[in-house]
Amino acid sequence: MYKKVIGFGVLIVLIALMITNYIDQQKVEEEESNLYDVTGDTGAQGAMISSGDTTGIEVGETAPNIELETVDGETFSLTDLRGKKVILNFWATWCPPCREEMPEMQKFYDEHKDEVEVVAVNLSDTENNLQDVPDYISQYGYTYPIPMDKEGTVASAYSVITVPTTYFIGTDGVVQQARKLGPMDYEFMEEMVEALN
Structure with missing residues (x-):
């Protein structure tokens, strides 16, 4: 028993x-x-970083200026790029979709940097360790500008609530295409840039 x-x-x-x-x-x-579906939109991919206004900068609005230090320690100003088309991307090292699109962005930058500037603003205030950013960039050899948004002020100005988020800015400094939530590929970037003036 x-x-x-x-x-x-x-x-x-x-x-x-x-x-x-x-x-x-x-x-x-x-x-x-829930890592990717943060918007409720099953077609969107990205990772949520904060809550806030979800509309972002609208087509036809002038892109707010950005003045930040880059990962290389240089001063970056968005207004210095007037006269060039700009792909303005927001990302973080902990974001899998960001990692997915960065090689595509590098390929696009290598082939179009004379007429298009690719800028990838790192949301540094969301990183576990700031050193992760230069380590990641160095590891994969990315050469486009990487401004560091250490205070989150630029992400706030652009209403970035998911990463990656990308804006397409014309030579006049105006957002000319709807922002893209989620990763881009080379063909998508070509299509968006062709529509910019």
């Missing part, structure tokens, strides 16, 4: 452990499924 009671007790403990493990696994899967 004593062996049956012990056996029954062990069986109860094992069942309880299985149920607890199952519940924990469900929570992890739910959290992972």
